[in-house]
Amino acid sequence: MTKESRKTREHKRMKEMILAAARELFFKDGFEHVSMRNIAAKIEYSPAAIYRYFRDKEDIVLQLRHEGIRKLFEMQSANNDPDPFVRLRNRGRIYLEFAINEPEYYDLLFNMSPPSSCPPEKWFENSSEGFMRFRENVRECVESGELGQVELDTVVATLWSTVHGLAALASSGRLKSNLPSLNMDTLFEDVLDFIMIPAKTRKQQEV
Numbered sequence: 001m002t003k004e005s006r007k008t009r010e011h012k013r014m015k016e017m018i019l020a021a022a023r024e025l026f027f028k029d030g031f032e033h034v035s036m037r038n039i040a041a042k043i044e045y046s047p048a049a050i051y052r053y054f055r056d057k058e059d060i061v062l063q064l065r066h067e068g069i070r071k072l073f074e075m076q077s078a079n080n081d082p083d084p085f086v087r088l089r090n091r092g093r094i095y096l097e098f099a100i101n102e103p104e105y106y107d108l109l110f111n112m113s114p115p116s117s118c119p120p121e122k123w124f125e126n127s128s129e130g131f132m133r134f135r136e137n138v139r140e141c142v143e144s145g146e147l148g149q150v151e152l153d154t155v156v157a158t159l160w161s162t163v164h165g166l167a168a169l170a171s172s173g174r175l176k177s178n179l180p181s182l183n184m185d186t187l188f189e190d191v192l193d194f195i196m197i198p199a200k201t202r203k204q205q206e207v
Helices: 002-029 036-042 057-076 084-101 103-111 128-143 152-172 174-178 187-206
Strands: none
Touching (some): 002 057, 002 103, 036 057, 057 084, 057 103, 057 128, 084 128, 084 187, 103 152, 152 174, 152 187
């Protein structure tokens, strides 16, 4: 039993090493430019031996995507405040934290296109749940009446593109290097407050 447990631990350790090396290389060089041989060289392992752990490069990148989705889901799982506006602020802040702290996973989940060999339905499997929760959160905010008379999907598109744009700039480091005075801890809340100014004016005009 001890020997089997040790073997299992070693197998898991090797898979984690391969995934970590692949994640770094995909982020740095791009998926299409990385080979199984490159990944093997990164961990000083034989290319043939990697196939004992993964079928091919597509298998590796899909497992990395699933791991990234799991990480982001875990970060968002404690965001359960009854106030939808508080949840929305928390959701955006967590999304930015993920992009800044996990740029390689962020790139895999939100910037990388499906490999030509991978069917889109397989690539996007399990990735829509987070968006649907975000949309439901925005729906609650709209139905509160605090935003005035607005179309749900207009608000969703505005907030989605805003937080994604901020995250893309933050994960690349360009946001902080070009705007060093920004408070990254409150950035989404500050931007959300700015976006909400027209909404508050619109509501006042409707009264």
